[in-house]
Amino acid sequence: GDQVEQSPSALSLHEGTGSALRCNFTTTMRAVQWFRKNSRGSLINLFYLASGTKENGRLKSAFDSKERYSTLHIRDAQLEDSGTYFCAAEATSNNRIFFGDGTQLVVKP
Amino acid sequence: EAAVTQSPRNKVAVTGGKVTLSCNQTNNHNNMYWYRQDTGHGLRLIHYSYGAGSTEKGDIPDGYKASRPSQENFSLILELATPSQTSVYFCASGGTGGAGQLYFGEGSKLTVL
Incomplete structure (x- = not known):
């Protein structure tokens, strides 16, 4: 969408590796959901998230309203994360x- | 955990036919939404509602109507379905005030032939 720029559009990871997804916002956002x-x-x-970071297992997300972005980090990727x-x-x-x-994520063996 | 239930989960319709997608939520949320999701696109808002009796146009309302007869139920109606409306439709409910966290149904796959 125009207000949200998400990247990358596609991502391929091998099992056990990690990466980050990012959303940039063109306006101030109150909260973000993944x-x-x-x-x-x-x-x-x-x-x-309304602010700060949250972690759940191998996933971690951060949201900075002032800087207008949010990230989702995946570590130790598994096949079922696809x-x-x-x-x-x-x-x-x-x-x-x-x-x-x-973001279309494919996790490969 | 909030519960949002959609029906039908799969529907095949003919061009020009009428389709009704139903959504029920048991969370007592004021806000309910209908989105469609197509490959390469984020979810796009069709109609939404702030409460029983209220319906509002979203970003792509053309060809769709909505009905909110009660707090729990929100329907999306395609009076004259077209092949371009082939998509996966998601219903969501959200909290009061600001939209808050959204809770989605499992989606309804509609194919219009």
């Missing part, structure tokens, strides 16, 4: 939610 669309097509909630990852951010000005275009 999802994974799994092989069944369901959207899985990963993180919801899927499309989306960030969604809530604009401070009008509570609208804007989605990134997604």
Whole structure:
């Protein structure tokens, strides 16, 4: 979307390695949420942050409203991490939610 | 864990036919949303609602109507389905005030032939 620039659009990782996804925002966001669309097509909630960082297992997310970005770090990638990852951010000005275009992650053996 | 249930999960419709996608949430959230997700695109907002009786146009409302008869239920209606509406549709609910954390249903795959 115009308000959210998500990168990379595609990512390939070998099992055990890691990387980071990033969303840059063109306006001030109140909060950010990260999802994974799994092989069944369901959207899985990963993180919801209004500030700072959160960690869950091999995933860690950070959100800096002032600098207008959020990141999702994946470490020790596993095959089941494959899927499309989306960030969604809530604009401070009008509570609208804007989605990134997604990152297609493929984890290879 | 918040629960959002969509039905049907899969639907094949013919061009010009009427399609209704239903969404039920048991979280007592005021806000509900309908999005479509197409390959290479983020989720795009079709319609949303602030509460029972309210419907608002999102970013791509053309060809869709919405209905919020109760706090729990939010429907997306395609009066005259077209092949361009073939997509995966997601319903979501969110908290009061600002949108807050969104909880999504499992998606409804619609194919219009």
